[in-house]
Amino acid sequence: MSDIKILIVDDDPNISELLKMHFESEGYSVKTAADGNEGIALFKMFEPDLVLLDIMLPKKDGWAVCREIRETSSKPIIMVTAKGEVFDKVLGLELGADDFVVKPFDMKELSARVKAVLRRSRLHTRDADDEVIKFENIEISLQKYELKLKGKSVDIPPKELELLYFLASNCNRVFTRDQLLDKVWGFDYLGDSRTVDVHVKRLREKLEGVSDKWLLKTVWGVGYKFELLN
Numbered sequence: 001m002s003d004i005k006i007l008i009v010d011d012d013p014n015i016s017e018l019l020k021m022h023f024e025s026e027g028y029s030v031k032t033a034a035d036g037n038e039g040i041a042l043f044k045m046f047e048p049d050l051v052l053l054d055i056m057l058p059k060k061d062g063w064a065v066c067r068e069i070r071e072t073s074s075k076p077i078i079m080v081t082a083k084g085e086v087f088d089k090v091l092g093l094e095l096g097a098d099d100f101v102v103k104p105f106d107m108k109e110l111s112a113r114v115k116a117v118l119r120r121s122r123l124h125t126r127d128a129d130d131e132v133i134k135f136e137n138i139e140i141s142l143q144k145y146e147l148k149l150k151g152k153s154v155d156i157p158p159k160e161l162e163l164l165y166f167l168a169s170n171c172n173r174v175f176t177r178d179q180l181l182d183k184v185w186g187f188d189y190l191g192d193s194r195t196v197d198v199h200v201k202r203l204r205e206k207l208e209g210v211s212d213k214w215l216l217k218t219v220w221g222v223g224y225k226f227e228l229l230n
Contacts, residue, residue, distance in 0.1 A: 004118065007048035008032045009039035009065060010080065011057050015103075019052060022107055023114070036060025040068055048075065050118055053097075055081040063095060070096035074145055074158040076117045080105065096158050098185070133168045135228070136213040140165045149210050156206065159184065163199050167216065167226035176223040200224055 006028045010016045016032040023030050031046050033039040035058040043051065051069065055062035066077055078099045098117050101110055133140045139148040142165045147156045156164075163184050167175070175183070177193035185195075204216055217227045 003029075004050075005029045005031075005046060005048040006050050006052065006114070007039070007042055007046055008052045009036070009042075009057065009062070010052070010054040011035060012054075015054075018107075019110075022111070026111065034058075036062070036065045039065050043069055043073075050076045050078065050114060052078050052080050052114075055079060066095045066097055070158055076120075078110075078113060078117060080110070133165060135168070135171075135211070137211045138168075138207075138214070140168055147206075149206070154206060160199050160203055160206075163196075164203055164216075164226075167224065171214070171226045171228050174219045174222050174225045180223065196224070 004027075006023050008016050008019050008023075008030060010019070010032070011034050013034070016034070020030045020032055031042055031048070033042045037059045039051075039053070039057070040060070053062045053065060057065065060068075062079060062081065066079070069075070069077060074096075076098045077096065078101060079097045080101045080103065082103045098120075099113050101113060131141075131143070137150045139146075140161065141147075142162065145156075145158055145161055147154045147161055147164070163180065166180070166184050177196040180196050181193060200216060200218075207216060212229065214226065214228050217225050219225060
């Protein structure tokens with residue numbers, strides 16, 4: 001695993017050192033940052049494969065760091081924090097975090113989550129290849145993380161694009177919110193599934209009026225589907 005790089009962003013030196021020693025012992029290359037600004041700078045220089053990100057950070061909090069990383073990268077982010085309320089988990093997911101671990105955490109569980117998120121990340125990259133999903137007036141590329149509507153690129157957060165890509169690649173099939181959380185967010189989410197509704201709402205705002213050949217449809221009492229129309 002020596003080619004896999006992890007960035008730890010936490011202002012507690014004891015936690016940072018503990019995590020660094022543990023993951024280095026597992027064969028990862030690890031760097032640490034003590035505040036949000038340093039975290040962003042190291043992310044750009046170190047180009048990690050995964051970020052372990054605290055929320056309560058000096059200079060720039062974890063929410064801002066996550067948001068800034070997601071503007072340019074889809075690399076996995078695991079929020080590691082003392083804040084465990086459902087609201088915080090939902091906000092983290094909506095900003096593009098891939099998982100959420102609450103302090104105090106079990107090191108074996110955290111290690112397992114890191115491996116699972118990295119595994120899913122590699123599968124996404126491998127499965128995407130150069131495939132682009134195309135329907136009338138829409139093109140979705142998971143490899144490039146690019147959405148084109150009527151031939152023009154549209155800004156879209158990674159998780160919105162992954163959700164749209166998944167639904168469009170399984171067109172006319174209905175998925176429950178829990179299934180979408182499992183397939184797109186990739187872990188058993190404990191809490192309010194409203195994050196799916198929020199992402200669908202934002203996607204609909206982007207897709208409104210693009211085509212009358214397909215739509216992102218709510219199947220009441222069940223979930224959502226990407227439906228092709230006659």
